[in-house]
Amino acid sequence: MEALSNYNIKEYNFTIWFFRLLMGIAATLIILVFALQINDSVAIREGEIVATNPQSDYKAPFEAQIVKIYVKEGQPVKAGDTLLVMNNLDFGEQQAKTSTEIEYLQKKIQSVSVLLDAVQKKKAAVEQTSTINARKYELDNNRLITDLKTLKEQFALQKERLASAQEKYLGDAALFKKDMLSKYEYNSTKDAYLSLKENLTSLKNEQNKLLAERNLSYNNFTNEQNNLLLSKLQLDENTQELLQTKNDLEGQLLQTRETLRKVDKELQKQYVIAANSGIVNFLFSTKLTSNLISRGDLLVSVAPDSRSYYAKVIVPEKDMPYVKAGQEARLKLDAYQRLEYGMIRGKVLYLAERKESEKFYALVQLLQNDRYKLKSGYTIHGEIVVQRLPLYKFFIKKIFKRFDKV
Numbered sequence: 001m002e003a004l005s006n007y008n009i010k011e012y013n014f015t016i017w018f019f020r021l022l023m024g025i026a027a028t029l030i031i032l033v034f035a036l037q038i039n040d041s042v043a044i045r046e047g048e049i050v051a052t053n054p055q056s057d058y059k060a061p062f063e064a065q066i067v068k069i070y071v072k073e074g075q076p077v078k079a080g081d082t083l084l085v086m087n088n089l090d091f092g093e094q095q096a097k098t099s100t101e102i103e104y105l106q107k108k109i110q111s112v113s114v115l116l117d118a119v120q121k122k123k124a125a126v127e128q129t130s131t132i133n134a135r136k137y138e139l140d141n142n143r144l145i146t147d148l149k150t151l152k153e154q155f156a157l158q159k160e161r162l163a164s165a166q167e168k169y170l171g172d173a174a175l176f177k178k179d180m181l182s183k184y185e186y187n188s189t190k191d192a193y194l195s196l197k198e199n200l201t202s203l204k205n206e207q208n209k210l211l212a213e214r215n216l217s218y219n220n221f222t223n224e225q226n227n228l229l230l231s232k233l234q235l236d237e238n239t240q241e242l243l244q245t246k247n248d249l250e251g252q253l254l255q256t257r258e259t260l261r262k263v264d265k266e267l268q269k270q271y272v273i274a275a276n277s278g279i280v281n282f283l284f285s286t287k288l289t290s291n292l293i294s295r296g297d298l299l300v301s302v303a304p305d306s307r308s309y310y311a312k313v314i315v316p317e318k319d320m321p322y323v324k325a326g327q328e329a330r331l332k333l334d335a336y337q338r339l340e341y342g343m344i345r346g347k348v349l350y351l352a353e354r355k356e357s358e359k360f361y362a363l364v365q366l367l368q369n370d371r372y373k374l375k376s377g378y379t380i381h382g383e384i385v386v387q388r389l390p391l392y393k394f395f396i397k398k399i400f401k402r403f404d405k406v
Helices: 002-035 089-177 183-268 317-322 391-405
Strands: 037-044 047-051 056-059 064-069 082-087 271-273 278-283 298-304 309-315 328-333 344-351 360-366 380-390
Touching: 037 309, 037 317, 047 380, 082 298, 089 183, 309 317, 309 328, 309 344, 309 380, 328 360, 344 380
Parallel strands: none
Antiparallel strands: 037 380, 047 309, 056 298, 064 082, 082 271, 278 298, 309 360, 328 344, 328 380, 344 360
16 A cells, blocks of 8 residues: 555656656747747849959050060969050051141141131231321312312402403403504403403313322222222132131041041050069960951960959848848858868848849859959859847748748
């Protein structure tokens, strides 16, 4: 009976202990469901490693001949070092021809400018001559007007004297016929009358002469002014032709200078200069039978001294709203065993605003990791952690995603 009682107590104690164990496990599970934080991530199934400073390849910009090579394969170079020199005879001839044409056009423009100055001086001389002629005509015309006015006054006075002399002459003639006046007195009166008449005629002739001289002066002045005007018009026409010629030459000069600028720019490409420091890992072979190169031929490749890389990953369109810059990325390289080398960590640096090749992408800045020897083009996959959720929220979100797929 006592043995049975001991057995019942042990069974009871075990039951209590087992119940407490189950309750503890249940409580732990409940606490974990609400307290444990789980990473909610976006799966990255496609991506690649990209070099920030890739290898520099220098290709021939045109057909040319290798003149001098200053480097060899494996040699370190600095930015600005001349790697090799090419020579293109066509561009050299074109440069010389264009330079000669520019010099010729400049001399032509200079000659036209000299002609323009000469024409302008002639125009100034014509205008000055016209002004002098106008002033001279004005002085001559004023003199003639004054002389005509004086003659007119003298003519009027002489006409009055002639009328008086004529009246006396007629009276003396009547007296002479009646023998009441001597012939001497009659002849004296007659001579005085005829003298006055002759003077009046002379004044009339002088007046007509001055009028003719005035008309002649006006005609000469008009002809001279017309000739000067025609000369001025001809000079204006010559000026316009010279200006048009000068403008055409200046336009040709601008085009020729632009052509020379382009030729000089092409000739500068004859000197292959290193853009960055690095190591020469490829050099155009100088052992060929000819050192002629064609356009697009690879001349030199320079690998940078140190390289940095970033990752370009494809983000599914449905996950784009959740991915933000600064989020953590965990990536795996297909070229390395994940269990041996681990994962590459990084941060989202940039999200594309639009699709590229029908896909959205993100750029991931990789954290420094010496375990990997990265190369451009390595395939990667992994995830981007968008947030941390309690376990129960994580399961709820997964359930809703399942329903969305259904």
